Amino acid sequence: MSEKHLVCQGATYQCQFGTAPDKLKVLTQTKRYTNDGKGAEKLIATHMDIGKTFEKNTFGSCSKMNNNPCQVVVSEWKAFYENVKISENNGNPLLEDSKATCPVGAPDCISIIFHGQTAEISQQNIDNADKQVIAQMLPGFNFDDFDEEEVEHIL
Template sequence: MADKHLVCQGATCQCKYGNAPDKLKVKTQKKTFINDPDGSEKLMATNKDIGQTFEKNTFGPCKQQPLPGGGYKPCQIQVTQWSGFYDKITLDENGGKALLEYSKATCPIGGPDCISITDHGQKPKPAQQQARKADKTATNQLNPAVDTGAFKIAQEQKVTNHAE
């Protein structure tokens, strides 16, 4: 699993037979959050997230459903199963296995593995720990308005004062 991300609510997916992405919506559990310090947005997605589990539930016109006069019927996403999930994590709430960024979904019209995850949905959020470890020269070049050296000293003093 090294260098692979778990998937969370808001992950972007795309069907190879559609022309528009849609965002995953976790509906099968309400307790396990990832990449979300407040525990309010980023529910972890699992292989139990099937059915109509997207925000718009469409990837646009479906190339697997041509219309007689030209064009295509609109896609109506219906996930029947996921493959490529991480079987070493099982949620107690729904018994689901964690989805990974390379997991794929099956749709009855598009067939096996026709839906791919294009963005896992996690977003980096810098914390004080990263700020303390940041290279002073690099951060001053990126943001010359902030004296990172003074910031580091102030943060170290706070840590020292709390330890006493």
């Protein structure tokens, strides 16, 4: 994948003919998450997420439609990760450079602004952290003095 992020629910996209961004909504699978410790928010998007797959389904005004309201309909995704398949929808994960085609716009007219992933520290990260590195980064702070709930609150 060459250091490309997977795209997940909440990723922000923009059409080159539109005036406003919209957020991707994954509707084709319900089991595979990325960077989401609780498995509740960041479903992995795939090339099977076509049709009306955005939260508002609009990129504002569309210059291809004489500045009338855009009505997003994704007909195809390109540049997805072909080496992995999500079994639930037989889809390949979208990458941060994946582009979508809208029948009104043009091929590859919809591109990503933000992939949707954010760093999230979990108890597993803390358990696996090098104690010497933590001691240098946070002198005087000892994670062992706190339980899991207190650490989540601190972070």
